[in-house]
Amino acid sequence: MTRVEEEAARIAAAGESAPRLARDPVNLPMVLNWVEAIGDANPVYTDPEAAEKAGHGGLVAPPAMIQVWTMGGLHGQRSSDDPLGAMMAVLDEAGYTSVVATNSDQTYHRYLRQGEHVAVTTRLDDVVGPKRTALGEGWFVTTRNTWYVGDEVVAEMRFRVLKFRPAEKPAAVAEAVPAAVIRPAVNHDTEYFWQGTALGELRIQRCGGCGLLRHPPGPMCPECGATKPTHLVSDGVGEVYSYVVHHHPRVPGRATPFVVALVELDEGVRMLGELTGIAPDDVRVGLPVEVVFTKVDDDLTMPTWRPRAGGGS
Amino acid sequence: MSVSGAAAVVGIGATEFSKDSGRSELRLAAEAVRDALTDAGLEPSDVDGLVSFTMDSNTEIAVARELGIPELTFFSRIHYGGGAACATVQQAAMAVATGMAEVVVCYRAFNERSGHRFGQVQTAAAVGSVDNSWSYPMGLGTPAAMVAMFARRYMHAHGATSEDFGRIAVVDRKHAATNPKAWFHERPITLEEHQSSRWIAEPLRLLDCCQESDGAVAIVVTSAERARDLRRPPAVIRAAAQGSGTDQFTMTSYYRDDLTGLPEMGVVAKALWRQSGLGPSDVDVAVLYDHFTPFVLVQLEELGFCQRGEARHFIADGMLELDGGLPLNPHGGQLGEAYVHGMNGIAEAVRQVRGTAANQVRAVAHVLVTAGTGVPTSGLVLGVD
Known part of the structure; x- marks a missing residue:
């Protein structure tokens, strides 16, 4: 087992991080900003009558906003027990210094209502590697977020990143092709x-x-x-x-x-x-x-x- | 008024030819000029004129300072790279013939191998040059590639082959092999070696391309009358000409009706024969500019040694050997001796006239010298007094 794998096993074994409470409860102003930005015209998010008619019993929030509620804000920092942060640090130290998000899957268990206050936890699912990729050698790190209202699970997300060692730029050897082209001089006549x-x-x-x-x-x-x-x-x-x-x-x-x-x-x-x-x-x-x-x-x-x-x- | 017979080359000088001179271009220029003056038996104080190439990094005043030349009444530079070589002597001859100066030194000095190499892509040449903007940005960025474009069409039109080009390289290297001053002294090549050398820009192979060299050459010119009082037998300037042709470009004159000739060299040829009253059959040695082999064939045609497209037949059967009908580049040319922008060829012509060359041709009366090809160019006929 490599050191990366050992650390991954240790972090995964620690399970879920402590729940981190959203900054604000689910609220209409944030929903209005979001649906405008996304261009979602569904009236059940903004028109109480339409929401009533649709059987929601009042305004609901777009499910795809789930990550929005628990974002850290402009100066947010990871909590000390955040498994993704810990795994990133391990890989940084091992030389895998670059990161690119590869994919995420979200599961919504129910709509959220105005005034509900969600909390989120994170656990490390797995770390797979080292893999050769076009970007360089790296590890696929998969984490799972779970959103709760109280003890009830309302949404989940599987999130995967590639943490990689950037492929070394070719040295200035004969085979390397210079990037710059020779440009024409252009004047009135040409x-x-x-x-x-x-x-x-x-x-x-x-x-x-x-x-x-x-x-x-x-x-x-x-x-x-x-x-x-x-x-x-x-x-x-x-x-x-x-x-x-x-x-x-x-x-x-x-x-x-x-x-x-x-x-x-x-x-x-x-x-x-x-x-x-x-x-x-x-x-x-x-x-x-x-x-x-x-x-x-x-x-x-x-x-x-x-x-x-x-x-x- | 004619320049023919009015002036003569009375001194030649040079540094060693190397791949890394280890000293500044100005020092190379100063050493070559001093060497040429010593050869002529003249002092720096005798010099009142200096001529070089616009491409030379050494100004006339810088050279004059190093030599202690007190006053200059004539100084001039010629454009278009190696096309300037014989024109520097033409300038000197005109200055002497018209009384603008009495002793003129022509010089060319560069660290062309250890410093700025012409064989690399001249990115800077494209910047700000509208003319070059029709070639460099399209990927045509080296002298070899520019000549190769011409050579391909010449092969297509006349049935010439890579082996025909190779025969020029072989004869140059054969002559260099017995010239102790040549970089390729004692290193001849075979046609097979030419044919197996790597492609540079098809249809040109490595051995079709001249060397890159560090070095300097200087040529001292004065009046034919004064020349007779100096220590060396004069090499009299029988003719000196420049030439530019219709729709002329520098290395890329691709837009003319025909792409198999060098009309600018035809202009030079006409003037040389007219001024000297001589013709191709009077030439005892031909020092033809040979930065790339195909243009040597074309020059033979433009200068009237053979018909158009016939050069490949003309050069067969040892014609260009030292004992052949038209000995070519007895010093080894720029493929064999060194690439000093054609100036070392003028020095060789002077030695052949004097009878002091390493590979001396017998009974030389007239030597033809040409300058850079593919560019506006120049030529000389030097003769015995």
Whole structure:
């Protein structure tokens, strides 16, 4: 038996903690706040007539509020005999320092009425582990709360948390992929392009004077000298004109190997972008591709390519 | 007015080529310049002009302070990375020919391996550069990958293979193997070793890519007339040219009608042949910029040594060997000797003209030198007096 298991057995054997009385009796103002916040329009909680008609014999509280009544408040502290607090301390000490709630099941034995004063106890059901999880190695800790009015059990809850040791971040070794991407510099001449990608449009600069299509764009048309750039929205389809399979060195934001393709769009201009959705060995010059907009974050959407469906040649 | 024949290289200097110089870039620059002046038999006080690359971290005034050069009447920097190499000498020749300066030293110094490595993703290059915003954010972030995009299209258009690229690496390393100053001295490679080297950016393998080096090179230029009074045989500047092509970008000129040539090198070639009155058949040694092997093939085509797409046939049968029809990079190039942004190639051209190279080609009258490829570039023809 590990130390964690020994401590778990000891805490579980201590059984229920002493009942902790709710701060206030069940009351209408708290119910009104709760049903408003939750959006529960059932009149039996707020309209005495409706409650009467429904056979409750007066206003009742929403059963799902059961935890609300015994919450500790903003500065609340666990009682010294709280088994969950004790178990958390044991696991903290063993290095399982992070916690995430996994699930809870509540059972309601009856409705509560205005003015009833509930108390709650906690006992430790079980501690299972160590388990390997996506978050890291940890223990599933299950506790059981019981709510009483006097000696009568009115509700119960089984509550489970995962208490885990955070998976170590990979050291700065060659295999780690840096999180940051290289962002484009954007200016007056190019912002239309990036505004377009954010909207799902692949925009090609078109001269407002002679209609020349041009990518990358610029402020003055090299054909006619006009400084009236407009744009059209590309159909986003074309062919791989050339491509690179990048292996070394690492590139921020990307796992290697990856493919960068120079695509000749049907409109006649060429454009670079990452090509995904195909094994690097299967890429070839002439491969039919289409644009995909890959959102990096709220400020940046990158145009990327994927093989065009039914585009075999 | 022509620059051809007006000026000459009279001194060359360098530090050792290493992976970790252990000293500042300014110290490397100062050591190389002093070495070149000693070679020329000149004093720092003779120098009135300095030229370098915009990428060099050492300002002309910092170098002048270290050398004790009292006054400068000409100082200039050239842009576009390795494309600047031969243009520094062009600047010097123009300054000398027009009387702007009498003795000009061109220099390039960096800790490119132990300090800032060009082979890594140049995240900073993308920040604030609208031009680079069409490539870097899309994942195309290294010089090798940018050249690989071109190389793939060249292979598609002309049927060239990875082995064709590998033959350039093999000949460079063969020459480096017998050059004591080369990093890869006594370490030749076979084509099989090239073919089994790992992918960097397909279709480029590790052995298609030049080294990363620490080091410095300096070149002293003065008038051809004064050169004849100095201690070394002059390497006369027969032609010096810069070139930029249509729809030019830095490393990513992917939007031209054709993606199998280097039109900017074509611009340089035309000017070199026009200025010098020479042609490809007059070249005894070719020092071609070789940061990545595919562009050596394309240069042979742009410079007129062979037809477009024919370079892979041209280089067969030992053509590029020391005793071949067009000896290539007898010092081992940047794949074999060191990567000093093309400046070590100019120094090799001077040695070949003087007849003092480690791998000396016989009866050299004219040497062609080119600068960085894929970028706006430059070239030189140096000759015997």
